[in-house]
Amino acid sequence: MNARDDDYGTATGGGPTGRAAAGERNLAPGTDSPHAPTAPEPAMGRPRPHESARAQVAGSATYIDDIPEVKGTLHAAPILSTAAHGKLRGVDTAAAQAMPGVRGVVLARDIPGDPLLATFVHDEPIFAGATVHHVGQVIGLVVADTVMEARRAARQVKLDIEPLPAVLDVREAHAKQSYVLPPVTVRRGEPEKALASSKHRLSGQLEVGGQEHFYLEGQVAYAMPLEQDQWWIYSSTQHPGEVQHWVAHALGLENNAVTVECRRMGGGFGGKETQAGHLAVWAALAARKLRRPVKLRLDRDDDFMVTGKRHPFAYDWEAGFGGDGRLTALKVTMLVNCGFSADLSGPVADRAIFHTDNAYYLSDVEIASYRCRTNVQSHTAFRGFGGPQGVILIEAILGDIARHLKLDPLAVRQANFYGVGERDETHYRMKVEDNILQPLVSQLARDCGYRQRRERIAAWNATSPIIKRGIAITPVKFGISFTATLFNQAGALVHVFTDGSVQVNHGGTEMGQGLNTKIMQVVADELGVPFERVKCTATETGKVPNASATAASSGTDLNGRAAQFAARNVRDNLAAFVAGLDSCGAGAVTFRLGQVITPKSTRGFDEAVKAAYANRIQLWSDGFYRTPKIHYDKVTLTGRPFYYFAYGAACSEVAIDTLTGESRVLKVDILHDVGTSLNPAIDIGQIEGGYIQGVGWLTTEQLVWNADGRLATHAPSTYKIPATGDVPEHFNVRFWHEGNREDNVGGSKAVGEPPFMLAISAWEALRDAVAQARGDGRAPLVAPATAENVLKALG
Structure with missing residues (x-):
């Protein structure tokens, strides 16, 4: 940033500073460090180091790439589409096959089983056939003696593609009714009547971008033929059972002929739930054709171009509310950018609907979700699985309402919280039986000195012409269970x-x-x-x-x-x-x-x-x-899809440079509900990591597709994930003191996804800073809040 670090000052507020100090105080009685020597004592509840x-x-x-290779192992590289949409009229592999070390080429005609992947919707080809649907779609493989020989040869394959019109914008897709799945609407009450009778009304639009998984270990699979047409597949996958099914399906075999093994992944974040299956299928097809073991490891650029991301969303909304900011009516249209095929877009979009309430009671509401087909990578699961895209919308709406009424945004949020014994049923008809929202958020606000800090920030902004600060507390209520009941x-x-x-x-x-x-x-x-x-x-x-x-x-x-x-x-x-x-x-x-x-x-x-x-x-x-107690109607999206809720809240303080648009997170205070922690050291790591990954999604990680459908941000040089310098010195994490009220293992609660949405507090704090800088109470900020987008919001 152009401004000196001193211009941000030392963030002030309640509570001690420092990440280590915060974490260690939450470990276990008598423990001073996450790696304290273990005594002969119970294992659960102790901060034990990760087993690896x-x-x-x-x-x-x-x-996977470290496994000693069997004699005769070959290496594959993908042949990628160069067009966003077009008719594939020919694939000329002569130049590639003449290159040193090349052993063969694998195309759609070499698939012995079903040419479509064994997905639930059954709409995605293993290799592109007569039509290509996005830049980077895999048309086939070149197989060679070494990785580099395969990659060099793959670039020599000549493709004859007749261009067809491509849809790259989600609003254009919606206008053309281009969908991968039918639209879904969830409704309660009479939102139109409630809107008409509301004391105040606001409407708006919001754009929220996607996110690259950026796992440290890229996508990789190693397929080994065994005797009697049996197969051993090493796969970096979050779902070995699905990889087994997909490989067997593509090879025309029964599942018992395929065994899949995964000792560990170098990160997944949802990107290896379905996407890992593609590589395993491709490697197995190459191994079958050439009768040799085949390894396929994507380099980072190809990984970006081939694999799906977090779903970008666009929203239209209209809200009715009273003088205290309490919602009386809400109508929402969600446009989900699914990419060219369904993948997991249905359940992702469903969970976005489920989490549009976040922590708030919605009396008269309608949420219409459109699952739009575009000519980009088929988007997929990402930490939170649609939940963040639901939560950010309602938080943005409440932030706008607070500014419209000139009220403290925290007071507006608290006015809308689910009640205990009243206003306790979600819009999908599930009772919120374990509600700890009010006491948890109130405790965080007291402990971090929120109200005093808000006053100091207002005073700072009144005298600082360039550097403006903002602050926000946002809660999280996240349902835990697969929304597809059979997976539980x-x-x-x-x-x-x-x-x-x-x-x-x-x-x-x-x-x-x-x-x-x-x-x-x-x-x-x-x-x-x-x-x-x-x-x-x-x-x-x-x-x-x-x-x-x-x-x-x-x-x-x-x-x-x-x-x-x-x-x-x-x-x-x-x-x-x-x-x-x-x-x-x-x-x-x-x-x-x-x-x-x-x-x-x-x-x-x-x-x-x-x-x-x-x-x-x-x-x-x-x-x-x-999992007990769960049930819901997939048609109406009503019932009890979740076993319990995990709760949390974060207070984020930020600063923006109004000359450059650059921003910084100055302070973070988190109070999070993990039930009775099985391993406090690991849980604190998950909370910190989830928050920082969420900040990346909302501030720096911008996906940009060019007009020809090519992903421009396809490497670390053009795509910015958070680094150590983005972690604030003041980063306090505390655990809520209650165990899980449901009978879960060890009294614990899930901690993988819920902390991700705590980062929405940073985005709301940035909107607070933007509104204070503008002086008109408006914060037209999209996500991610890159420097360019902050400048646009500042007008």
């Missing part, structure tokens, strides 16, 4: 070996979020053994079949409970055996700190295991869990 942390730092943690199930295996060590395998996948660590803690406590005695193995479809994706923040809820049940079955077997030895009831046997205790004796866990094995007692078991 040392290996990752040392470079010994294995990712999980399985796990727990093995106890004769030396007393324990191995657990489950259907979830590890992408850096600490899922394996938490599940190891759960299993350790269920068996009463030290955490160090438990190991997690790679996720594999041959061990736990039909597993759901690790998504929807439900990885620990589902797989942790399944693993707990599996461990409990083994424990019950041991308890019954030991009870027989000591002539007591099995209920009198306890497992704690590596010991098996009865009213008559205390045995070491290892000793009890050896004796049980000698007496032929089963020392392994499966576990299965399905």
